[in-house]
Amino acid sequence: MATEPRVLTFEMFDALESVRRSVLRLLIAFAVASAVAYPLAPHLMHFLVRPLGSGVSLVMYDPLEGFRGYVTVSMTASLVLLAPLVLYEVHRLLRYACGLTPRLALWSTTATGGLFLLGAVFCHRFILPVTLSFLMGFGGEGIATGLSVNRYLSMTLGLSAACGLTFELPLVALLLHAMGLLSATFLATHRRYAILLGAIFTAIITPTPDAFTMGALLLPLLALYEISILLMRLADRRRATHVS
Secondary structure, eight states, X not given: OTTHHXXXXXXXXXXXXXXXXXXXXXXXXXXXXXXXXXXXXXXXXXXXXXXXXXXXXXXOSSTTHHXXXXXXXXXXXXXXXXXXXXXXXXXXXXXXXXXXXXXHHHHHHHHXXXXXXXXXXXXXXXXXXXXXXXXXXXXXXXXXXXXXXHHHHHHHHHHHHHHXXXXXXXXXXHHHHHTTSOOHHHHHHTHHHHHHHHHHHHHHHOSSOOHHHHHHHHHHHHHHHHHHHHHHHHHHHHHHHHHO
């Protein structure tokens, strides 16, 4: 009995050492990928300003703003490039620290990356063009529209990340359901509270304070809430079929 605390301590140190090595590898890879992606920053910036449409341009309000914008874009691109490596490290951590089976750990990490990317693409293709068109429509005639590079990137990248996190809802619900902590009946009977909490959540994570952007993100969140209920019911039905 006296050796049990020592074994647990050694296991704890092994887990911390594994996390430390993983973080160090990711930081080195992030620095290298950022340097490699920097020459491509002008092309990536051209892609990011597409939701603005024609007639609107980005403006530099200080000499370093363009450089900072390119650095931000290159760092964001490096995170996208490193997504498979990050998912691999998360996969290893889930298997080692949480005791998940290899199949479940691989499925959860792959689904996390896929849903986040789907949310970011959905934001760039649908939410951003509508939101920017609506907000910039308040300028009216006779007012030239020019957006700061830093503020535009902060808004677009922040909103894309927020939308990516929102699309993780079905996965989180399924994992909690598999652990026995959440049920489809509970979600279905607490829709009113879910709408209130969803509004608070979107108000916190959206980078802009306007209600239109919050509503544009809240509608997909509520749709994902209903999809989560449907997936959980399908899981319950499949489980009941296997039991019978």
